[in-house]
Amino acid sequence: MASRFEQQVLDYVPALRRYAHVLIRDDGQAEDLLQDSLERALSRRHLFIRDVNLRSWLFRIMHNVHFNSLRTLGRMRSMLELRERDLPSIQPDQISHVEAMETLAALDRLSEECREALWMVVVEGLGYREASRVLSVPPGTLMSRVSRAREELRML
Numbered sequence: 226m227a228s229r230f231e232q233q234v235l236d237y238v239p240a241l242r243r244y245a246h247v248l249i250r251d252d253g254q255a256e257d258l259l260q261d262s263l264e265r266a267l268s269r270r271h272l273f274i275r276d277v278n279l280r281s282w283l284f285r286i287m288h289n290v291h292f293n294s295l296r297t298l299g300r301m302r303s304m305l306e307l308r309e310r311d312l313p314s315i316q317p318d319q320i321s322h323v324e325a326m327e328t329l330a331a332l333d334r335l336s337e338e339c340r341e342a343l344w345m346v347v348v349e350g351l352g353y354r355e356a357s358r359v360l361s362v363p364p365g366t367l368m369s370r371v372s373r374a375r376e377e378l379r380m381l
Contacts, residue, residue, distance in 0.1 A: 234266055234279070245287065258287065261294075266286050339370050341360060353367055
């Protein structure tokens, strides 16, 4: 049987899960962050001060766990860079992390209709006819939405 504290923590799991997805856009990694944060909160319940907002405390734990993992990843990358210094360099052909995050943020600002249409055609690689069937709209409407989405993305 869960203690009162554990039950209160469980009540905040949906909000914590949403926050994890905001921090990390990967479902698996977001779930890992959620589990790590819950484990940290439950194992350190003795540090919780009753007059403090539990929800804020839990969000803060998640924030700290996430940024500590980013810091650790940064140290691991710098160690890796030192080891690979003598290797011949190859120009990266991937989009930088910043550009990817900016693109995702711009994509989030599109209307739902345009975002879905663009996603189906550009990301999922469906043809216009197939995407129009998936979204239950005429092909012309889909083409218009994709065009509008691309134009909005260019402007953003």
